Amino acid sequence: MPSHDAKRASAERAGDLNPLAGSAGRRLSRRSVLQGVATAGAAGLAATTLGATVSPAAAAAGPAASTAASQSSPRSGDAAKAASGPLVVHVRDARSGDIEVFSGTSQTRLRDKNLAARIARAAG
Amino acid sequence: MSSHREAPEISKDPVADSTDVYAFVSPDKSDTVTLIANYIPLQLPSGGPNFYEFGDDVLYEIHIDNDGDGRADISYQFRFRTTVRNTGTFLYNTGPIGSLNDPNWNRVQTCDVAVVSDGSFATLGSGLPCPPCNIGPLSTPDYAGLAAAAVNRLGGGISVFAGQRAEAFYVDLGAIFDLGDLRPFANLHAFGQLSPAPGVNATNNLNVNSIALQVPISSVTRSGHPTIGVWTTASRQRVRLWDADSGEDINAGPFRQVSRLGNPLVNEVLIPLGKKDLWNSLPPDDDKQFAVYVTQPGLAALLPVLYPGVFGNLAALVASGAARADLEAILLTGIPSGIVPHFTNFTGSVLADMLRLNTSIPPTKNPNILGVVGGDLAGFPNGRRVTDDVVTIELRAIAGLTYPLVAPTYTPDAAAGEITDGLTPSSVHASPLGQFPYLGVPYSGYDEPS
Numbered sequence: 001m002p003s004h005d006a007k008r009a010s011a012e013r014a015g016d017l018n019p020l021a022g023s024a025g026r027r028l029s030r031r032s033v034l035q036g037v038a039t040a041g042a043a044g045l046a047a048t049t050l051g052a053t054v055s056p057a058a059a060a061a062g063p064a065a066s067t068a069a070s071q072s073s074p075r076s077g078d079a080a081k082a083a084s085g086p087l088v089v090h091v092r093d094a095r096s097g098d099i100e101v102f103s104g105t106s107q108t109r110l111r112d113k114n115l116a117a118r119i120a121r122a123a124g
Numbered sequence: 125m126s127s128h129r130e131a132p133e134i135s136k137d138p139v140a141d142s143t144d145v146y147a148f149v150s151p152d153k154s155d156t157v158t159l160i161a162n163y164i165p166l167q168l169p170s171g172g173p174n175f176y177e178f179g180d181d182v183l184y185e186i187h188i189d190n191d192g193d194g195r196a197d198i199s200y201q202f203r204f205r206t207t208v209r210n211t212g213t214f215l216y217n218t219g220p221i222g223s224l225n226d227p228n229w230n231r232v233q234t235c236d237v238a239v240v241s242d243g244s245f246a247t248l249g250s251g252l253p254c255p256p257c258n259i260g261p262l263s264t265p266d267y268a269g270l271a272a273a274a275v276n277r278l279g280g281g282i283s284v285f286a287g288q289r290a291e292a293f294y295v296d297l298g299a300i301f302d303l304g305d306l307r308p309f310a311n312l313h314a315f316g317q318l319s320p321a322p323g324v325n326a327t328n329n330l331n332v333n334s335i336a337l338q339v340p341i342s343s344v345t346r347s348g349h350p351t352i353g354v355w356t357t358a359s360r361q362r363v364r365l366w367d368a369d370s371g372e373d374i375n376a377g378p379f380r381q382v383s384r385l386g387n388p389l390v391n392e393v394l395i396p397l398g399k400k401d402l403w404n405s406l407p408p409d410d411d412k413q414f415a416v417y418v419t420q421p422g423l424a425a426l427l428p429v430l431y432p433g434v435f436g437n438l439a440a441l442v443a444s445g446a447a448r449a450d451l452e453a454i455l456l457t458g459i460p461s462g463i464v465p466h467f468t469n470f471t472g473s474v475l476a477d478m479l480r481l482n483t484s485i486p487p488t489k490n491p492n493i494l495g496v497v498g499g500d501l502a503g504f505p506n507g508r509r510v511t512d513d514v515v516t517i518e519l520r521a522i523a524g525l526t527y528p529l530v531a532p533t534y535t536p537d538a539a540a541g542e543i544t545d546g547l548t549p550s551s552v553h554a555s556p557l558g559q560f561p562y563l564g565v566p567y568s569g570y571d572e573p574s
Contacts, residue, residue: 088363088376102363102377 069109094120127385128165128327130392131400134383138164139179140358142385143332144293145186147354147479147507150338151487152559156281157344159186159200160336160510160563161356161385167288167331170569173216175257176288176333177233178204182358183379184335189353190346194409194476198344199240202286202335204254207232217256217263224253224273232256235286237278248284252276255287258331260570268565275560283338288331289563290554292510293388296545297326304423304430306519308546309539312431323546328553329572336561341483351458351469353478354507355386355408381405386477387455387505388514394421394455408476411456415475418455419447423522437537438524449530454505454521459496463529467501481507493549497525510556510563511549519543 085104092098097113128143129135146160161184167176178184183203187196209230210218219228237248255274258267276284299305303315310318335356344352362377384404385391394417395403403414420442428439453459456475461468469480488502493513495503497520504512520526523540549556554564 086365086374086376088365088374090363102361104376105361105378107362107377 089119091116091119127388127392131404132397133401134404137360137382139177140182140360140383141165142356142358142383144388145354145356145385145479145508146510146562147352147481148509149341149481149483149485149487149502149507150560153338154486155342156338156340157352157481157483157507158336158338158560158562159188159354160334160561161186162289162291162293162332162334162563163358164333166327167291167333169258169329169331169567169572172259172569173214175216175231175259175569176331177206177231177257178202178235178254178286178333178335180204180206181364181373181375182360185357185359186335186337187355187357188344189408189471189476189478190344190349192349192351192353192472192474194353194411194474194478195407197241200248200337201238201240203236203238204286205234205236205251207234217259220262221256221259221264221270222266224255224270229256235276235284237284248280248282249276249278252284252286257288258566258568260568262570264568267568271565280343281340282343283336283560285334285336285561287333288566289334289561290552290566291327291330291332292552292554292556292563293327294325294513294547294549294551295327295515296323296547298324300545304426306543306545308544309431309434312434314430314432321546323544323551325547325551328551329567329574331566332563334561334563336563338560345483350484351471351480351482353386353408353458353471353476353480355384355478357381357385358383381407384408386479388508389518390418390455390477393423393518394418396422408478409474411477412475414477415452415456419449419452420445421448421451421522424448424524427523431539434539435523435537437535438540441524441527441534446531448527450526451521453530454526459505459529464496464501467496467506469506479508480505497521513544513548515547516544519545 088102090100092100094116097111097116099110099112099116101108101110129141134141141163143162143165148158150156150158163178164176183201186200188198189195190197209227209232213230216231217228218230221229233254235252235254236250237252239246239248253274255271256264258264264270271287274285274287278284296307299307305313307321307323309320311320359379359381361375362380363375365374367374382404386408391400391403395414396417399414424438425442428435455477457473458470458480459468460470469482471480485501485506488500491503491509491511492498492500493511494517495512496506497517503509504514504517508514520540520543523543524536525540527534527536554567556562556564
């Protein structure tokens, strides 16, 4: 019989693999999100793009300027598929550069002050 | 209600609002269990032209814990897809719907079913037909036949049905939410001079949408552990954005749970208003934080106030501050062996709201609607059958009837064995079926409201 931790890890893997994207991976994400809520600033800015309009901005910021953590790791090949669908970007805190990017059934957490500032300027 | 509109946020999202969960050893196929999760509460059968359907953007799940840790070992997942055949008409159907592929049926929904178990994902069925809603004699002249055709037999002895059914849960909402009135005992209520009256079934002649699953017992239990914990969840993607240009929602991000239901009435009656939305978002193994609302329920303190002089012993019990270990066992751990003769559905010390079913107990030929309290070990809280009177069972338990199971010196008030909202399965006009999916044929829009 698997241990609790083993079962949870197994369930999280299932969540990553699962095209129906069920509850399996949500526990870890929930804790991460709660942690994020505790650290995020009160004022957030939401920006939404359809298509790939965010991608150039993300590329311009460059990997050295940002850190990213995916909470629902997409499989290889999913990135291209996701880029063709809607991307939703949520700037949780422009000052700290705390950004969430939602695509398909995945969510990526970025910390990128430059990108956050660019999006904030674009939002007026 | 069992869990209809039970929390502020989910009450605004009916397609994701779970209403009831049933789990029982199938009476006509005792090597299987039937698991039913109902959604979309209080459907007025005539509610067209856009009749009720599952949410294409909702992930519905029925979970099974078979090792007692309050976490899902097996999750059956259900996704829906809606197709509009003719966008040029406002009609749900353009003629009689004679079959599930009848071109007269204009708005068709299908179901994909999968299972997640031990870290693996498997598709069980794709594009499975769902029945239409029961419109009326001109549109759905043989509704029972249509629905029967939507019972999908999958591999591995699994059957699935997803579609509209008659509401089987009976409860006197109008009285209970009017300051806890129980019509048969209205003359004893503190705040009024009402006369005793029979109960009124507020959910009669209404429909729900059901996801029903029948699976072999051997496929959901572990060797030597016949008791399973069952609950349902509905989840939505984290982002939902109204795209005004296209006139539809955009959904993105991972799914997050927005609705949960195991035992009836837990979130509805026991969890306080300020915690209900949180409760809906969490898995059962996080329920320790809510245990105090089960072991010291607010309703137990209210009953002596609402019915003065009737619940003296209960009032003293509440005043003592004693934790209600009986309610903890019934709702959060299962009942250990040695408490009810020849019965246990104990799953361990983890406090988790799950509907616990000991699958080794065979179905009863003549069910007692009071289940274990009535001496019928095959009924609630050993799982839940369609006709079980869960309102009366839980009312009586909270009123102290079951406390002697853990405190033999306690004497329940006489009223604890009498209170009820005055309803029985005969309060439901639509009779349950004798076979899967067991819930009755939904009321037709032509006939209801009458």
